[in-house]
Amino acid sequence: MRDDLKDMAISQLRRAIEMARSLVEEREPSQYQMRDLKRFVSYTVVAVAEITGEQSVFSEKIAEILDWEWTAAYTAEGICGIIEAAIAAIESGLLEGYGKLIRGDLFSDYLDMARYLLNEGYKDAAAVIAGSSLEVQLRSLCDRHDISTSDDKGGKETPKNAEGLNMELRRHECYDKTEQKLVTAWLGIRNDAAHGNYENYTSDMVKSMEMGIRGFISNHS
Numbered sequence: 001m002r003d004d005l006k007d008m009a010i011s012q013l014r015r016a017i018e019m020a021r022s023l024v025e026e027r028e029p030s031q032y033q034m035r036d037l038k039r040f041v042s043y044t045v046v047a048v049a050e051i052t053g054e055q056s057v058f059s060e061k062i063a064e065i066l067d068w069e070w071t072a073a074y075t076a077e078g079i080c081g082i083i084e085a086a087i088a089a090i091e092s093g094l095l096e097g098y099g100k101l102i103r104g105d106l107f108s109d110y111l112d113m114a115r116y117l118l119n120e121g122y123k124d125a126a127a128v129i130a131g132s133s134l135e136v137q138l139r140s141l142c143d144r145h146d147i148s149t150s151d152d153k154g155g156k157e158t159p160k161n162a163e164g165l166n167m168e169l170r171r172h173e174c175y176d177k178t179e180q181k182l183v184t185a186w187l188g189i190r191n192d193a194a195h196g197n198y199e200n201y202t203s204d205m206v207k208s209m210e211m212g213i214r215g216f217i218s219n220h221s
Contacts, residue, residue, distance in 0.1 A: 009051045009090055013083050016044045023076035024194055037072040044079055048086060058086045061110070068136070069150070069159050077194040078132045084125030088117050109133065111217075114210050123203040124193045130210045131162075131190020134183065137217050138165040145174055162187050175220070182212060 019040045023033065045062060052058045065078040110133035118126040142149045147168050150157040160168070163184060170180040186209045192200040 006090055010087055012047045012051065013087050016040065016047055016083055017080050019043060020076040020080050023072050024080065033072045037075065040076060041066065041079070044083065048083070051090075052086055058082055065132070068139070071159055071161070074135070074161065077128060080194065081125055081128030081132055084122065085113055085117055085129060088120055088122045088125055092120050110136075111210060111214055118203065118206055118210060123206045124198055127189050127193035127201065127206045127209065130206070130213055131187060131193070134186055134190070134213045134216070135162040135165075137213075137220065138162055138169065138183070141169055141174060141220055145169070145172055147172055179216065182216070186213060
C-alpha cells in the first residue's frame with residue numbers, strides 16, 4: 001500500500017474512533033446515543049470494508065459484534081478494538097498479505113488477534129480485544145447456566161455489563177472467588193484501555209491478561 005494511501009486509510013479509521021468517543025464515555029443511555037451509534041456504525045462499516053475488504057476478518061468481526069446484545073457504549077468499545085487492530089495491520093504492513101485477511105486465515109479468534117497486536121507493540125488495542133473475548137465468554141457461560149444477561153428497567157430489557165455478569169456467575173457458584181477477582185482485574189484493564197487510561201497498565205499486564213483469559217476460557221469451555 002502506498003504511503004499516501006496508507007496515511008489516508010489510517011486517518012479515516014481514526015476518525016471513526018473519534019466518532020465513538022462520546023459513546024464510550026457516556027455510560028448511561030441518552031436520547032442521542034442510538035442516533036450517534038447508528039452514525040458511527042454506518043461510517044465504520046463502510047470505511048473498514050473499503051480499506052480491508054467486505055470479506056476481511058475485520059469486517060467479519062465487526063459484524064459479529066453487531067449481532068451481540070450489548071449497550072451502545074460496549075458496542076462502540078468492541079468495534080474500536082477492531083478498528084485499532086486494522087490500523088495496526090496497516091502500519092505494520094500486514095495488509096500487504098491481503099489474501100490471508102480476506103480468507104480469515106490469519107486470526108482464528110479475538111485472542112489470536114490480541115496476541116499479534118501485543119507482539120507488534122499495540123498493547124492498548126490488544127487489551128480492548130482480549131477484553132471483548134472475555135465478555136463473549138461470560139455471556140456464553142450465563143446462557144449455559146440459564147442466568148439472565150439483561151435487566152428489566154421500566155419494561156425495557158437492558159444488557160448487563162461484563163462485571164455484572166461476573167458477579168452473577170460467582171453468585172451462582174459457576175466459579176470461585178479467585179476467578180471472580182481475576183475477571184474483575186481483566187475487565188478493569190479493558191475498561192482503562194477503552195477510556196484512554198493507558199498509563200494504568202503495562203504491556204506485561206496485558207500479556208498476563210491475554211494468557212489468563214485463554215486459561216479461563218479453556219477451563220470453562
